[in-house]
Amino acid sequence: MGTPAIVIASAHHADVLAEAFGRYDREYDVRVVGDEVAATATAKELTGSGKQVALFVVDTDHDQDRLYALIGGTRKVVPTARRLIVTHVSRFRDDNRTFRHAVAAGKVDALLLMPQGPRDEEFHGAVGELLNEWNATVAAPVIESVRIITPEKDALTRELLDYLGRVGMPAGVHHPDSEIGRAVLEQCPEDEGRWPVVSSMVGWCGHCPSVRALANQLYGRPDDIEVDEVVDLVVVGAGPAGLAASVYASSEGLSTICLEAEAIGGQAGTSSMIRNYLGFPRGISGMRLAQRARGQALRFGTRFFTGWPATGLTPAVDGGPHVVHTDGGDVHARAVLVATGVNYRRLGVDSLEELVGRGVYYGAAMAAARELAGDHVVVVGGGNSAGQAAIHAARFASSVTIVVRRPDLTATMSSYLIDEIEWNPRITVRGSSRVVDGGPDDVGQLAWLDVEDVTTGEHERVEARGLFLLLGAAPECGWLPDVVLRDERGFVLTGRDIPSEQWVEDVPPEDLATTVPGIYAGGDIRAGSMKRVASATGEGASVVSSVHAWLGQ
Known part of the structure; x- marks a missing residue:
């Protein structure tokens, strides 16, 4: 170049x-x-x-x-x-x-x-x-923190690239026969033929079967924690709420561990540009915001472990600690903040589920957008994340269509994003519509979509090489015990939303407290939350005073 x-x-x-x-x-x-x-x-x-x-x-x-x-x-x-x-x-x-x-x-x-x-x-x-x-x-990285060696850029390779982009690690993909490919394979010849092979600057080289395996190599596992140590606070989830809690808790002297199943930053980390976050007049990408917050928390002493989702929680008994379980080990803590956020709901169209990673993506998949230069892209969803994904995709794709079930975006998207979308000549909003089918080309990549008008039932087939699905919230808290009450949609109940029969002496719990003393919830996982980065950050910061009060009892 x-x-x-x-x-x-x-x-x-x-x-x-x-x-x-x-x-x-x-x-x-x-x-x-x-x-x-x-x-x-x-x-x-x-x-x-x-x-x-x-x-x-x-x-x-x-x-x-x-x-x-x-x-x-x-x-x-x-x-x-x-x-x-x-x-x-x-x-x-x-x-x-x-x-x-x-x-x-x-x-x-x-x-x-x-x-x-x-x-x-x-x-x-x-x-x-x-x-x-x-x-x-946009630019190809000059220095590659991670190198991926594979003969073809398959779905797993794209997942690895997306993950590395979200955590701010520049990466490159190289063919095994290239000069770089041969040099990497000399470091781990026993893994040749088991693609992809991944080499990182920290010295690790080997076959990488999953995003979780890569995260474990880069950040470590929870079973590295001394089993006899009980920390003051374990934060489950490193989205905006979890990162804010980690910064404020550790800065105030609480021993803090943060567990993250995937990438630091959560869904917010996929946002190409957040323009309405306080203190950043020119905007900031979700990845940059997350990495700055992680660095801040590390500076104060928070320990992060990435790649092992929480699989269970055993509440404290007789004054003992709470225990958060993962497949890589247990973490004992006096207080727990549940900040696991939400996943995007699945579309439920079998023909498109088969193409995930081959033109169909859940989330913004910023790395994938670069490969769609000159193509038509469809974004499904009416929230801020969908708007940011469409604006980012429009930098590369020849045209972008936002498909939303509502007549327009006014009820679900911030005004500044709507204005930006209306001005952008590459973006079109298709209201009262939904994607109902799709199929591949001869090499197995997405080639077309069927879009239905929800008011008339009429179908139209459109050419599309990329489909980004940002379909709303599906809570990530099936690992919680039943004693932590949730609403009918699965979101964690806190404060006055908890049924009054669960109150102690007719006094409601604190705003972010759950039905189990010492266990709190913040961010998108909490019932009634605003589903915005700034509000999640505020909840993560404010929960620390409650944790202090609990530990002082």
């Missing part, structure tokens, strides 16, 4: 911007042009020669109509590039009002004040975030 490019379009401040972006010259091909025609021509020249454009920087000194033409033109030529508007200090206040909607609607990724002098690190910090996001979601 060669060195990725940064294209700067400025009619009157090209010298200022060229000087500011001089620090990127060593690692990016920085091009400075004067107008929208030259910017589009430069982008076409770069892509035609096999180079990628990582970032377009556009000065607001252009006429507004020409400016929007430039932004739209760059999106058509290079939809995967990030777009940054910069404005001179003399126009910043007016431009901020003028272009605020463009940022909110996703027409551009950020609006920044032009650098006022050398070492404007506020400006370069924002540029760095945009380039970091592009490198994580």
Whole structure:
């Protein structure tokens, strides 16, 4: 691919911007042009020669109509590039009002004040975030933390790539006959022929039969914990609620262990860009948010064990500890937070279940979106996760259709996402519809879907190479004992939602307390939760005061 490019379009401040972006010259091909025609021509020249454009920087000194033409033109030529508007200090206040909607609607990724002098690190910090996001979601990794060796990119290989993307580990797939493939197989020749073979920077090399096996190798198993140790708090689930609880509990001196069945971050980790999370005005990907929270928790002393789901919970007896069971060992704790979140519901169409991993994916599957360049993609679901998945897929696919049973998205999706979807010319919303069938091509990959109009019953067959299913919440708490009460849908009851006959002396339990003293629930698994990242984070943080009070009894 060669060195990725940064294209700067400025009619009157090209010298200022060229000087500011001089620090990127060593690692990016920085091009400075004067107008929208030259910017589009430069982008076409770069892509035609096999180079990628990582970032377009556009000065607001252009006429507004020409400016929007430039932004739209760059999106058509290079939809995967990030777009940054910069404005001179003399126009910043007016431009901020003028272009605020463009940022909110996703027409551009950020609006920044032009650098006022050398070492404007506020400006370069924002540029760095945009380039970091592009490198994580678009560019092939320069340094591969994990290498996957396989003759074909099968469903398991795609699952491994998706998992590694969610935990922020750059990975590459290589054929056994390639130079890298041969070098890896020399480390573990006994595994050749048992694909995929995985090699990681930590020194492990061998056949990898599942995502769980990879997680165990990367993060360890719960049976590494000393069996005689009783910790203050075990957090089951490392989504936003579990991560927040881990940070606040360990920072306040509680010995804390966090168990995660799959990837740190849970479903939130699959979000390509969360734009309404407090404190991140330019947005943050779910993966970045999760990895920062994990690093924060580790810094305070939380121990993480990934790849072993909880299989049972034995409540405390006679003042003893609660015991969380996994196939890899037991964890004893004085308090437990259940934060296992939810899974996406299955579609229930047999023909499509057979194609999972071969064009059909549950969740956003961000790594898979890269392989769908130029294809039509269908996203099923009306929540924020579905909206974020559609916007991410539209950077690669030629067109994206959101299929939702409701007439539109207004009842289930945040307004800022709806605005971004309405503006994006590659995304279409198909309301009052559902996917009822699908089938493969000659090589076994998804090729077509049947979509039904739920009001008329009419069917339409559409070509589609990707189907992303984000179908709502199915709680992950079958491992809990019956004494931890749940509602009719399987979500854990807490606080005043617990039936009054379970209250002690007619006093309801605390807001996040379950029917078992010392066991709490937070995040999406809790009955009545908001199913939003920020609310889950708040619940995870607030439960720590209750845990302190319980341990002090």
